Amino acid sequence: MTSSSKTAPARFKDLCLDARDHQALADWWCAAMGYVRREGEGPAGEPVAIVDAAGGGPLIWVCPVPEGKVVKNRxxxxxxxxxxxxxxxxxxxxxxxxxxxxxxxxxxxxxxxxxxxxxxxxxx
Missing domain, CATH: 3.10.180.10 (2,3-Dihydroxybiphenyl 1,2-Dioxygenase, domain 1)
Structure with a gap:
């Protein structure tokens, strides 16, 4: 038995979404999904955490990246x-x-x- 077979399987935690304008895209997904920004956000250049206002959906991180999207999402x-x-x-x-x-x-x-x-x- 290997050491990896003794540990628990990975489990879902959060979703992460890259964006050139992560502040605007976080606001868009909040409007689209009924999410809100999580309280206590950090500096403007840091990822933005948005959460389901009703408490049911996963936490989504909208992360700043310098490049635009080029190919289809995997x-x-x-x-x-x-x-x-x-x-x-x-x-x-x-x-x-x-x-x-x-x-x-x-x-x-x-x-x-x-x-x-x-x-x-x-x-x-």
Whole structure:
């Protein structure tokens, strides 16, 4: 038995999202997801932590980086939401649903081009 098999598996902690204008993108995701900035934020050049105001979602760090997004995300966020509301906030639709191919979601990009998928909320 190796030492790695004796330890607990990794478990989910936070999400991190890179952004050229991390302050503006943190505000965008707050508006889009009903999140708020976590109290006690550090200096302007430091990552911004945003949290679900209702207490249900994961903590998201919006981290400053000098470069813009160039290629497709290798990992992305899936959300339940209203495509038109998100579009009104500045998101862009990059792929429409294709139910015939088993794709019932929209693929969108936030204002800095990070892809995320939007699903119709489940019936209440």
């Amino acid at each position: 990992m992305h966020i899936d959300v339940y939401g209203d495509v038109e509301r998100l579009r009104g906030l500045g998101a862009r639709v990059v792929a429409e649903p294709d139910v015939e191919k088993g794709v019932p979601w929209h693929v969108m990009q936030d204002p800095e081009g990070n892809e995320f998928c939007v699903f119709v909320p489940p019936a209440a």
